[in-house]
Amino acid sequence: MVRTAARQPVPTRRADAERNIAAILEAGTRLLSADPTASVADIAKAAGVGRVTLYGHFPSREALVDAVLDHTVDMADAALGDGEIDTAPAPEAMAGLLRSSWEILDRHRRLFVAADRVLATERIREHHDRPLRRVERLIARGQDDGDFRTDLPLPWLVTTFFSIIHSAAQEREAGRLSPEEVEQVLTKTMLSLLAPKP
Amino acid sequence: MVRTAARQPVPTRRADAERNIAAILEAGTRLLSADPTASVADIAKAAGVGRVTLYGHFPSREALVDAVLDHTVDMADAALGDGEIDTAPAPEAMAGLLRSSWEILDRHRRLFVAADRVLATERIREHHDRPLRRVERLIARGQDDGDFRTDLPLPWLVTTFFSIIHSAAQEREAGRLSPEEVEQVLTKTMLSLLAPKP
Structure with a gap:
């Protein structure tokens, strides 16, 4: 042997x-x-x-950027943790999740810009599947508690979270949103989108 | 000579x-x-x-896709026209503009997917500057008339229009939104985002 x-x-x-x-x-x-x-x-x-x-x-550079994005999202997902996601009132937990997600995204905003240049949006979205499961769980709970609307499909509401927070990163990078206003803009936008309709 | x-x-x-x-x-x-x-x-x-x-x-293929996108947006912009943009009540005009914009985007959804694969989002956004001026004019009028919120920056509200309608195209292409539900989902999403806050 x-x-x-x-x-x-x-x-x-x-x-x-x-x-x-x-x-x-x-x-x-x-x-x-x-x-x-x-x-x-x-x-x-x-x-x-x-x-x-x-x-x-x-x-290729594309393969490298893809792997770096995957690595960063994994680290971010671990750092986010579950905090008050399952305990605080849903709108308050949503504001907290937006704040902590934005902090991480803002720090890696240029990496996101690099990824956006070489990867399709659908691919970038796939890399976020794990953190978006947390968003989905929170929105579903808010719907159960009567804090969030139920007249729009849950997957669509999750998509708006992804899309709005990434738009904010683009706007910051293009100088159309100031660092001071981002957090309030994100919270107001997302909460008025999720509020139950009378 | x-x-x-x-x-x-x-x-x-x-x-x-x-x-x-x-x-x-x-x-x-x-x-x-x-x-x-x-x-x-x-x-x-x-x-x-x-x-x-x-x-x-x-x-390059990238230069070709860029030129095709520019050409299509120009045609779309001409086709959209100004309709009731300056006359109908702003929320009604917004629903109409979303409907006609979606019709055009849906027809060229795959071209948008092709563009998204090779161009940065910021570049795609630049190509839409002209049609987005119409969106901006309508939102500004709605704000003047008291029909739309004024507590979020106008450029951000214009960005959410761009971002939400393009997210819907991605969701349709990925099979996460059905053709029947898109129009209602877009209208509800955009109008609840624009509604004045009590």
């Missing part, structure tokens, strides 16, 4: 690859969140890996 | 170029509105021009 001996180098190579991928995703998040035009070469350099190594894991 | 004689071929070459560009834009609108993945070769063939001619006018 030489299996064990023959396999020895594999864990090391795999560990190297994992370390490189982690370094690339970390550098990609950092650089693209500062400048949406950051190049693959810049990201490889910041990650301390060669370009050939980077392309071995991510065959 | 040989100027006139020497210039003779120019108008003809220019007329050829204009005819080719018109044929390419027409074929591009038709093919991309049926299939967002339509290739440059397919569009050249449908326009009856060679690929070299097409690339002479539009150096």
Whole structure:
């Protein structure tokens, strides 16, 4: 049996690859969140890996941006936590969720701009499936409690959350919304959209 | 003076170029509105021009999609006209404008999907500057008449119109909204967002 001996180098190579991928995703998040035009070469350099190594894991800039977005949304999802989502009155919990989601999105606004340039909106939406499940749960509870309208389909209301918060990121980046007004604009917009109709 | 004689071929070459560009834009609108993945070769063939001619006018698929989108929005803007925008009560005029805008967008939904894959949202938004001026005028009038809220910035309310109607196109394409429900969903969403707050 030489299996064990023959396999020895594999864990090391795999560990190297994992370390490189982690370094690339970390550098990609950092650089693209500062400048949406950051190049693959810049990201490889910041990650301390060669370009050939980077392309071995991510065959195109598009694939790299896609992976960085996925990585960032996963981290954001973990950071968001569930807080008062299931306990506070739904409109109050919605204002809190908008505030914390906006804080994260604003920090990574340029990464979102970079993603928007190379990925279809539907793909960006897919990456947000997990955090949007939290939005869906909250809106459904608000509907059960009588705090939110029930005359529009639940998936559509979830889409408006995604669409409105990402529009705010675009407006901020284009200089059409000031940093001071975003939070209030988002809360007013979303809550008047969710309010039950008389 | 040989100027006139020497210039003779120019108008003809220019007329050829204009005819080719018109044929390419027409074929591009038709093919991309049926299939967002339509290739440059397919569009050249449908326009009856060679690929070299097409690339002479539009150096990349992205440039071609950009020009086709611009062409379609211009046609749509002309088709929309001003109708009852300045006369009917603002909420009624808004419902009408949503209905006619959606009719056009729905017909060219796949072209929009094609554009979304290769162009940044900010660029797509720029192409809509002209039709959005009409939306802005209507919302401003509704605010003056006391029919629409004034506690959110006018440019933001215009953005929500753009963002919500384009989200509906994405949702239709992804099969998350049925053709029957779109119009009512759009009207309810936009009017509750614009309603004055008590």
